[in-house]
Amino acid sequence: MFRSLLVANRGEVAVRIARAARDAGVRAVGIVSSADQGASWTEEFDEVVCVGGPAPAESYLRMSAIVQAARQTGCAAVHPGWGFLAENARFAALCEQNGLTFIGPAPSTMERMGLKWPSKVAMRAAGLDLTPGSDGLLTDVDEAVRVAQEVGYPVILKADAGGGGRGMRICRTEAEVREAFPSARAEATAAFGNGALFLEKFVTGGRHIEVQIIGDRFGRAVHLFERDCSVQRNHQKLIEESPSPALSAEERTELGARAAQAAAAIGYVGAGTIEFLAAPETGRLSFMEMNTRLQVEHPVTEMVTGIDIVREQLRIAAGGAVGFTQDGVSLEGHSIECRINAEDPSDGFRPTPGTLDEFSIPLDLGPGRVRVDTHVREGAEVPPYYDSLIAKVIVHAADRPQAIETMKRTLGGARITGVSTTIPLHLAVLGSDEFTSGNYDTRSIPGWPA
Amino acid sequence: MSVPNHHLDLRLSEEEGILILRAPDVGYFTAPLTRGAVVAPGMQAGALQRLEGAAALRIPEGVRGAVISDPSERVLAPVGYGDVLYRVDPASAGEAMQDEGEADDVGAGLVLVSEQSGRVWHRPGPGEDPFCAPGDVLEEGAAVCLIEVMKTFSTVPYRATRGLPARARVVRWLAADGGDVQKGDPILGLEPA
Structure with a gap:
């Protein structure tokens, strides 16, 4: 195991990793921006290095400053957390060049999975289904029209290097494809320096189901079952749970096995998540993308499997093997996570930075267990420079109704003042018939007016 | 030690009449000025070895006076962004300059x-x-x-x-x-x- 580890992140995930490091007997070094200097969460670290100014580009995204911080504090490894540099293959490569172990897959794997089309090709070859669409990148608008006719309208044009919706166009007719193609290409070229486009059948609604996988250097990959993340707002997940209420036991086992096989086929090392879209009506699961990092919602998987995913990441990065066999992974009970963001859900989810005058979340209102992952406490500042996640409340109970009940009681008893939070939204969702029935999709938030 | 390939100005703040000069980046701080050294804008005040190479540290505009802090005993002292490298007493400037x-x-x-x-x-x-x-x-x-x-x-x-x-x-x-x-x-x- 490493003697020292640098956590290249801030806030909740930094605390999560620092604790896992401590449990493994590893000295944890943190980085901060000048805005985070002295924040209470930095007390979790044995040592903290300030790497720059408040804006992410001045600090948490400064690859060379972070690598320098790791070198001068005697760290052997770097954990990127999520967000910031977590899926930046260049950062992973810079770490390796400087003799630091990057806790994640190989830079080449990150690079391939970071581009939409190469990742789809790799996963199709590894046996996963894709949403019907073009076989590769489109050469011209005529090919786009031909593929659209084959798969049927509506279709969506996507940029290979895409992100943030740029270069993306939904088309319902041939005329719309002909009109959208050049502008989507120009937009993608301007935004990403890469104008390559592909086309897929446009699926509205459906469910977002993702499988947690872990692979090691010895070619082995196992899955830790799935998470259902269908309660979303603008592609931002709000509530996640495991297992998915939309899968039968057979479907669950089959999906997990296929995901683990795919991970093994691409030689995946470390923890990763393969995201699928379950089509409305048919329930057919097609590969969407792979996230080559720890996910925000990983605790629900930890709760139902009893496996510490960050601990596994450290073990595998240090050259170890996956610490269990597939048969040794069982799913027990039901877990739900609610993301508590400092946002005002009744005012268009406007972020509300500020000082937490009160911050308490009860842990003992049962019937299930409660886990709170947070980096804040009463009196802490929520700075305006970073994302609005202040806590994750995770519950684990014998079944889904009991998990929902535990979450309702816990959030109902939480006292957080000084900033607005998404708790009212969570309570509305948890209390809705749609959510309790398990029958909803990503188009709307169950129990919350659009 | 590689040759400094560019300059970085120290970051300036003030506390109770004393000028505080802080590290402009993460790195190994080396060749510091000693206590009593008189500083003026544009002077080199040590170097910072960063991943991308060494940079000479410069005294920024508006700083004149004598260094009243002791240099680190380490030859290559690891510093973070904003760490205090020098404390300068501007009152010494009249005497020293x-x-x-x-x-x-x-x-x-x-x-x-x-x-x-x-x-x-x-x-x-x-x-x-x-x-x-x-x-x-x-x-x-x-x-x-x-x-x-x-x-x-x-x-x-x-x-x-x-x-x-x-x-x-x-x-x-x-x-x-x-x-x-x-x-x-x-x-x-x-x-x-």
């Missing part, structure tokens, strides 16, 4: 100034003792330091000119070892012996 040619009697002190611009070295060679140290008495012609100008080293002798007495006692260094001076910058603080 006499650069108009005449060595005025300031309080108990006299000042030997540099006749030319260059880099001051306190020692005849690495690892050797300095030419002079606080408490030493200097007489006409005694070697004070070396000055490096365009890779040429010359000895700076003590001269009883510009109001300096025939014999003077060294009080402190005002130019850092390896520090850059301009013509007229102070090198030594002295008192009559």
Whole structure:
């Protein structure tokens, strides 16, 4: 195991990793921006290095400053957390060049999975289904029209290097494809320096189901079952749970096995998540993308499997093997996570930075267990420079109704003042018939007016 | 140590009349100025070795005075962005920045100034003792330091000119070892012996 580890992140995930490091007997070094200097969460670290100014580009995204911080504090490894540099293959490569172990897959794997089309090709070859669409990148608008006719309208044009919706166009007719193609290409070229486009059948609604996988250097990959993340707002997940209420036991086992096989086929090392879209009506699961990092919602998987995913990441990065066999992974009970963001859900989810005058979340209102992952406490500042996640409340109970009940009681008893939070939204969702029935999709938030 | 390929200004803040100069980036801080060194804008004040190479650290605009903090004992001291590298007392500037040619009697002190611009070295060679140290008495012609100008080293002798007495006692260094001076910058603080 490493003697020292640098956590290249801030806030909740930094605390999560620092604790896992401590449990493994590893000295944890943190980085901060000048805005985070002295924040209470930095007390979790044995040592903290300030790497720059408040804006992410001045600090948490400064690859060379972070690598320098790791070198001068005697760290052997770097954990990127999520967000910031977590899926930046260049950062992973810079770490390796400087003799630091990057806790994640190989830079080449990150690079391939970071581009939409190469990742789809790799996963199709590894046996996963894709949403019907073009076989590769489109050469011209005529090919786009031909593929659209084959798969049927509506279709969506996507940029290979895409992100943030740029270069993306939904088309319902041939005329719309002909009109959208050049502008989507120009937009993608301007935004990403890469104008390559592909086309897929446009699926509205459906469910977002993702499988947690872990692979090691010895070619082995196992899955830790799935998470259902269908309660979303603008592609931002709000509530996640495991297992998915939309899968039968057979479907669950089959999906997990296929995901683990795919991970093994691409030689995946470390923890990763393969995201699928379950089509409305048919329930057919097609590969969407792979996230080559720890996910925000990983605790629900930890709760139902009893496996510490960050601990596994450290073990595998240090050259170890996956610490269990597939048969040794069982799913027990039901877990739900609610993301508590400092946002005002009744005012268009406007972020509300500020000082937490009160911050308490009860842990003992049962019937299930409660886990709170947070980096804040009463009196802490929520700075305006970073994302609005202040806590994750995770519950684990014998079944889904009991998990929902535990979450309702816990959030109902939480006292957080000084900033607005998404708790009212969570309570509305948890209390809705749609959510309790398990029958909803990503188009709307169950129990919350659009 | 690689050759500095560019300059970074130290970050400036102020606390109770003392100027605080902070690290502009993460890296190994090296070749610091010593306590008592007199600083002025544009002067080099050590270097920072970063992943992308070494950068010379410069005194930013608006900073004149004497360093009142001790240098790190480590040759390559790891520092983070914003760490305090120097504390500078601007009140010492009047005493130390006499650069108009005449060595005025300031309080108990006299000042030997540099006749030319260059880099001051306190020692005849690495690892050797300095030419002079606080408490030493200097007489006409005694070697004070070396000055490096365009890779040429010359000895700076003590001269009883510009109001300096025939014999003077060294009080402190005002130019850092390896520090850059301009013509007229102070090198030594002295008192009559």
